[in-house]
Amino acid sequence: MSYSKIANAKGQKLAYFYYQGTTDLPTLLFCGGFKSDMMGSKAVYLEQQAKLRGQSYVRFDYSGHGLSEGRFEDGTIGLWCADALTIIDEVITGPVLIAGSSMGGWIALLCARARPERIAGFLGIAAAPDFTIDLFTRFSPAQQQEFKQQGFLAVPNDYSDDPYIFTQALLDDGAAHCVLNSADKLAINCPVYLVQGQCDAEVPWQTAQKISAHITGQNVIIELIKDAAHNVSRPQDLIRLDKAVNHLNAAINTPPMS
Numbered sequence: 001m002s003y004s005k006i007a008n009a010k011g012q013k014l015a016y017f018y019y020q021g022t023t024d025l026p027t028l029l030f031c032g033g034f035k036s037d038m039m040g041s042k043a044v045y046l047e048q049q050a051k052l053r054g055q056s057y058v059r060f061d062y063s064g065h066g067l068s069e070g071r072f073e074d075g076t077i078g079l080w081c082a083d084a085l086t087i088i089d090e091v092i093t094g095p096v097l098i099a100g101s102s103m104g105g106w107i108a109l110l111c112a113r114a115r116p117e118r119i120a121g122f123l124g125i126a127a128a129p130d131f132t133i134d135l136f137t138r139f140s141p142a143q144q145q146e147f148k149q150q151g152f153l154a155v156p157n158d159y160s161d162d163p164y165i166f167t168q169a170l171l172d173d174g175a176a177h178c179v180l181n182s183a184d185k186l187a188i189n190c191p192v193y194l195v196q197g198q199c200d201a202e203v204p205w206q207t208a209q210k211i212s213a214h215i216t217g218q219n220v221i222i223e224l225i226k227d228a229a230h231n232v233s234r235p236q237d238l239i240r241l242d243k244a245v246n247h248l249n250a251a252i253n254t255p256p257m258s
Helices: 041-053 077-090 103-114 141-150 168-176 206-214 235-252
Strands: 004-007 013-019 027-031 057-060 096-101 119-125 152-155 164-167 192-197 220-225
Touching: 004 077, 013 041, 013 077, 027 041, 027 077, 027 103, 041 057, 041 235, 057 077, 077 103, 077 168, 096 103, 096 235, 103 119, 119 235, 141 152, 164 168, 192 206, 192 235, 206 220, 220 235
Parallel strands: 027 057, 027 096, 096 119, 119 192, 192 220
Antiparallel strands: 004 013, 013 057, 152 164
């Protein structure tokens, strides 16, 4: 795969892949999850489908992820959101259909709030906004003690041999970027589609309902998949994600009724 790099606000080079489409559909931007990268099955599949439609598509790695520069343990929600905004502001032109998986859903919500004039549609895939809030309480007593002593905790990763690293900076910064615990609603009025598995062990399926209730827009669809886990990456799940993108493309290009 041929990819490009662009410097983020800290001067770190972010790796990204950009497919220039041939239609007037909004650019589909995929934001991956915590310690995921742009080579994941959802990112690659959505690119393949975008190419079939002639829709411009971008996937990228946050700093400290995949092919991008930086250390993963130095990252925070705010920094990774800034990375995504760098891609929106400096790589993509025109409207954006932003898709966020897991933590990427949180990043995408922050981007939609920060760039309402650019974000034309939102796809949440097991979106995990505010996941750092109760993270400490989910550690075992021994893990909590270890975290307090060294300021970080390494936790086995179900998806690779490289462990998750949770830091105090991640938790503190996450608290400053919460979107659902605020009394103020999220001013997001573009079409929204939320796909959520009901067998998700990481993100309760009710989170999708909370997101819907907390945004100002009314054009929101929640699709619950009874037997899907957190990764939403089985062949039948990927087909559902593509249908969600097609629905959002149609909603974006259909003028609202007066």
